[in-house]
Amino acid sequence: MEHTRLAEWHCSVARALDVVGEWWTLLILRDALRGTTRFDDFHESLGMARSVLTARLKHLTDAGVLDKLQYREHPPRHEYLLTEKGKALFPVVATLQQWGDEWTAGPAGPPALLVHESCGHVIQPRLVCPDCRGEVTQASTRTVPGPGASGYGDTAGS
Amino acid sequence: MEHTRLAEWHCSVARALDVVGEWWTLLILRDALRGTTRFDDFHESLGMARSVLTARLKHLTDAGVLDKLQYREHPPRHEYLLTEKGKALFPVVATLQQWGDEWTAGPAGPPALLVHESCGHVIQPRLVCPDCRGEVTQASTRTVPGPGASGYGDTAGS
Numbered sequence: 621m622e623h624t625r626l627a628e629w630h631c632s633v634a635r636a637l638d639v640v641g642e643w644w645t646l647l648i649l650r651d652a653l654r655g656t657t658r659f660d661d662f663h664e665s666l667g668m669a670r671s672v673l674t675a676r677l678k679h680l681t682d683a684g685v686l687d688k689l690q691y692r693e694h695p696p697r698h699e700y701l702l703t704e705k706g707k708a709l710f711p712v713v714a715t716l717q718q719w720g721d722e723w724t725a726g727p728a729g730p731p732a733l734l735v736h737e738s739c740g741h742v743i744q745p746r747l748v749c750p751d752c753r754g755e756v757t758q759a760s761t762r763t764v765p766g767p768g769a770s771g772y773g774d775t776a777g778s
Numbered sequence: 779m780e781h782t783r784l785a786e787w788h789c790s791v792a793r794a795l796d797v798v799g800e801w802w803t804l805l806i807l808r809d810a811l812r813g814t815t816r817f818d819d820f821h822e823s824l825g826m827a828r829s830v831l832t833a834r835l836k837h838l839t840d841a842g843v844l845d846k847l848q849y850r851e852h853p854p855r856h857e858y859l860l861t862e863k864g865k866a867l868f869p870v871v872a873t874l875q876q877w878g879d880e881w882t883a884g885p886a887g888p889p890a891l892l893v894h895e896s897c898g899h900v901i902q903p904r905l906v907c908p909d910c911r912g913e914v915t916q917a918s919t920r921t922v923p924g925p926g927a928s929g930y931g932d933t934a935g936s
Binding site for chain 2: 730752758
C-alpha cells in the first residue's frame with residue numbers, strides 16, 4: 621500500500637523505485653538488457669513462479685518499460701521488448717552489477733563481464749561529469765532542490 | 779525466503795540486490811548519501827515506521843554498508859555513517875535518480891539537482907568507458923561470462 625505512494629513523492633529516486641523497486645523486477649530488466657525477450661527464457665533464467673513473472677512483466681509493460689508484441693498467432697506467443705524508457709535503465713543495472721562485482725563477488729571473481737563493443741575492451745564503466753569530465757562521486761557532489769521540489773519557487777508563483 | 783538465496787546466485791546484480799533490493803533500503807541510502815546520519819532525521823525524511831527503519835538500518839549495518847557509532851552516552855544516541863562499501867553505492871542511486879528525472883518527473887521538472895562541486899555545474903552524469911571514453915549504453919555493450927560464472931573454466935580446472 622505504501623509502495624504505490626512512491627509515485628507521488630517529490631523525489632526521482634522514489635518515483636524510479638515505484639517502477640523498479642522490487643528485486644525480481646530488476647532481475648527481469650537485467651535479462652532484458654542482455655537480450656532476453658521471451659517468457660520461457662525469462663522463466664528459465666530466473667526460476668520464479670510463472671504467476672509472479674506474469675505479474676512483473678505486466679507491471680513493466682504497464683509502466684512503459686517493456687512492449688508486449690505477438691510474434692506468433694497459433695498458438696499465440698508474445699515477446700517483451702525494451703522501450704526507450706526501458707533501455708534507459710541500463711546505467712542502473714550496470715552500476716548495480718559493478719557494485720556487486722566489487723563488494724559481493726566470491727573469490728573466483730565477477731560472474732559476468734561487460735564488453736564495450738565500441739573499443740572491444742572488458743570494462744568497468746565510470747560515472748563522469750559531462751562538463752569537466754571528472755569522476756562523479758558522493759564526495760564530489762551535493763544535491764540541491766530542483767524546480768519539481770515541494771515548495772520550490774512558491775514565492776515566485778504567489 | 780527466496781530473497782535470501784540471491785546471495786548465492788552467480789550474478790553480481792542479484793548479489794547486490796540481496797543487500798539493497800528493497801525500496802526502503804535504497805531510500806535510506808539516498809538520504810545517507812546526501813548526508814543524513816541520525817535515526818530521527820531518517821525517520822523525519824522517510825516517514826516509515828520506526829520499527830521498519832530500525833530493521834533496515836540494522837540490515838545495512840550488518841551488510842557493512844553503514845557503521846553504527848555512538849555519539850552520546852547519556853542518553854545513548856547513535857549515528858549511521860556510510861562505509862566505503864556504502865559510498866560506493868552512489869552511482870546506483872545517482873543513475874536511479876537520473877532515470878527518474880527523465881522518465882517520471884512531473885511537468886515542474888526534477889525535484890532535486892546534482893551539483894558537481896569540482897566544476898560547480900548542475901549535471902546529469904554520464905556512464906563512460908574508462909578506455910575509449912565513449913558512452914556506455916545497452917546498445918554499445920554485451921555481457922560475457924566472467925571467472926565467477928557457474929561452470930566458467932571447468933575444463934581448465936579438471
